Amino acid sequence: MSLPYLKKAVAEDDRETLIRYVRLHLGDGDDAAGSKEIDKAWVEALKPLLELPETDRGFIESTLAERDHATLCHLFFYLHLYLVRHSGEWIHDGPF
Amino acid sequence: MGIPSVSPSVARDVTEHAKPPRAVFLPFMMGHHFGVPFHKQLQRRVLMEMLAELESATESGSIRDLDLSWAQARREGKEIEARLASAGG
Amino acid sequence: MAPSDSSPSKQLRPGLWQVVNDRYPGSMITKEDLVPLAALKKPLSECRVAFLSTSGVQPKGSLRFDTAHPVGDFTFRRVPSESPVEDLEIHQLKYPTFGAERDLNVIFPIERLRELRDEGVIGALNKSFYTFIGYNMDPERVERTLARDVAEALVEDQVDIALAAPA
Numbered sequence: 001m002s003l004p005y006l007k008k009a010v011a012e013d014d015r016e017t018l019i020r021y022v023r024l025h026l027g028d029g030d031d032a033a034g035s036k037e038i039d040k041a042w043v044e045a046l047k048p049l050l051e052l053p054e055t056d057r058g059f060i061e062s063t064l065a066e067r068d069h070a071t072l073c074h075l076f077f078y079l080h081l082y083l084v085r086h087s088g089e090w091i092h093d094g095p096f
Numbered sequence: 097m098g099i100p101s102v103s104p105s106v107a108r109d110v111t112e113h114a115k116p117p118r119a120v121f122l123p124f125m126m127g128h129h130f131g132v133p134f135h136k137q138l139q140r141r142v143l144m145e146m147l148a149e150l151e152s153a154t155e156s157g158s159i160r161d162l163d164l165s166w167a168q169a170r171r172e173g174k175e176i177e178a179r180l181a182s183a184g185g
Numbered sequence: 186m187a188p189s190d191s192s193p194s195k196q197l198r199p200g201l202w203q204v205v206n207d208r209y210p211g212s213m214i215t216k217e218d219l220v221p222l223a224a225l226k227k228p229l230s231e232c233r234v235a236f237l238s239t240s241g242v243q244p245k246g247s248l249r250f251d252t253a254h255p256v257g258d259f260t261f262r263r264v265p266s267e268s269p270v271e272d273l274e275i276h277q278l279k280y281p282t283f284g285a286e287r288d289l290n291v292i293f294p295i296e297r298l299r300e301l302r303d304e305g306v307i308g309a310l311n312k313s314f315y316t317f318i319g320y321n322m323d324p325e326r327v328e329r330t331l332a333r334d335v336a337e338a339l340v341e342d343q344v345d346i347a348l349a350a351p352a
Contacts, residue, residue: 002211003256003323021209025255028279029208077253092278093127094241096252098223099339101347107201115216116349117223123195127240127280127352130297133288139297146348147229147307156219166197 026080028092037091041083102146102153104129111159118153120145121161124169132173134180138164214324225346232345234298235311236266237335239319240285240352241277242293244268250276250318257321259331263313263338270295277318280352292352311344319352 009017020031027034049055064072081096090096102118105111106129111119122129122142131138145162153160198204206213225232241250243262251258264273270289275282284291295314302310315335321327339347 002209003326005211006322022255024208029205074254077255081253093280094252094275094277094282096276096278098221099336099344099347100223100225101349103349103351105351106197107351108196109200109202110213110351113202113213113215115219117220121195123197125197125281125284127282128284128291129350129352130291130294133284133291136290136297139290139294140300143294143297143301143348144306147301147346150225150346151229153222156222161195 033091037084038080040087040089041080044083044087045079100150102149104142104146105159108159108161115157117156118149119159120149121159122164124164124166132169134176135169135173138169138172209322212322212324227345229307229346230305231308233309233311233343234302234307234346234348235339235342235344236293236295236298236314237339237347237349238293238314238316238352239350240280240292240316241275241318242273242289242316243276245272245274252276252278252318252320256323257327258318259321259326261315261317261331261335261338264293264295264316266295266298266310266312266314268295277320277352279318279320292350307346311339311342313338313342315339 006018006021008014009021023031023034023038025034026037067075084090085096100118101116102120103111103116105119105121106124106126108121111121120142124131130142141164142162145160149158149160202213241252242264243250244264247262248260250260250262273289273293273295275285275289275292280292282292285293290296293314293316298307298310301307315338317331317335
């Protein structure tokens with residue numbers, strides 16, 4: 001979806017179009033694959049936390065407090081790819 | 097004016113829409129515009145065809161179809177790899 | 186120009202433009218106008234050649250292309266034309282790289298170009314090749330920024346020929 005198309009969807013609060021775009025983007029053009037990828041990333045994020053390991057809460061808090069919104073959004077896309085790569089099941093053609 | 101350019105294409109329809117000044121079309125897989133691994137002769141051939149197109153194209157937007165096939169390229173690639181493996185082993 | 190259905194059996198993935206444009210409306214480029222044909226000004230054997238590529242090939246250690254950004258990456262990398270292939274890597278997610286992972290020349294024929302230069306088929310290779318990624322949701326901005334930046338670099342380098350390869 002081109003940028004004007006996506007911006008129009010945001011302006012019109014056209015959630016279905018935006019959700020479809022995100023799924024297409026993360027699924028390399030396949031809606032269903034993208035949906036599965038999103039779920040996969042969340043499952044990967046869940047797994048290590050079940051053992052309640054020590055995590056760097058200070059880093060998380062300061063990152064959320066100090067970094068600008070767009071950078072955090074950009075990081076979210078990176079974290080998605082990081083997590084699906086961590087799953088060991090990589091559907092994309094090239095390396096991250 | 098301008099710098100002469102030429103493009104290889106594996107998607108003829110995309111190239112027809114984008115209309116680069118000169119293109120050569122190869123029926124190859126995406127990401128494999130110059131052929132298959134270790135097939136130096138084929139990789140070179142595609143480059144030579146592109147260079148020839150720079151000299152011979154007379155109309156902007158022209159796309160010249162090359163007489164190549166992906167199946168044959170893969171077959172030749174496998175033969176080359178088999179030869180390389182036996183030479184290396 | 187011949188219509189695309191003149192050779193429907195030859196393209197491995199027929200109707201690619203339509204398929205991608207249906208999924209990502211407005212992302213695929215359609216030009217109405219033809220670019221005037223720039224003529225070769227000297228024999229190939231005297232020409233300085235640059236290779237441009239959407240392959241996402243880049244020198245190891247350079248800032249990797251932003252394959253995560255949902256709109257795309259509008260930057261390019263300079264790849265020294267004398268780079269050993271071992272010093273290069275690919276960062277992109279949208280085309281099959283199984284061939285390139287074993288022999289980079291299938292998408293970035295840097296070694297074949299050096300051979301053509303050594304044999305005198307072409308005069309010289311530009312000191313830099315130019316690379317970027319093909320995924321982009323804002324083709325208009327690509328034209329205004331990335332394409333212009335690369336074109337200006339080519340003019341500055343006094344390149345005689347640009348081999349412009351998609352991936």
